[in-house]
Amino acid sequence: MWHVDDTLVLDESTVAVEVPASWGAEVSHELRAAGPLGPILAIPGPRLRWLFLARPEPDPRDRVPPPEVRVWLGPRTVPAARSRWVVEPVGALPREGAVRCAIRVVRRRF
Template structure:
């Protein structure tokens, strides 16, 4: 994932990458579930009035509806004060794996 670029105020995502945006209160539980599915992908924390965690994943084209309080970001993510929870490495799960982890902790 060397092509991820976190500059001063935004994260630039490659064309086939999506950021799955969840409330930070879910973040630890979701990342814990993901460790059972394989290596974690990059996770970014967005501090603010309501801190959010972004799980970076490979986009898949299967139809789905995101759960409440979940948002998908493509291309650019406003991230002026973001920091890495898990730095980018070689792992990048499919977005469907992250959705499954979210459904496990927030049925």
């Protein structure tokens, strides 16, 4: 389903929510408690980051992400050289709102 070389290709039915890797395990824990986890891709670089793949929502309430978070809306390509799957892409994608909610919960702890 998902193929990653130097880039991850997102279509219009997918969004990638990027968080610092230091938050990744906590965000995935919160997300798993709320429903389906979905695929997570770790991308190395100056700062390791995790991409949570999700289904976009037409009008998410919290459109502006925190400074440490980036949202990649499809269709587009995301730089992903030397990446690896933290969670393999199997099953349904979570809603973008569920990922954002998990991030808000984790941010309160930092």
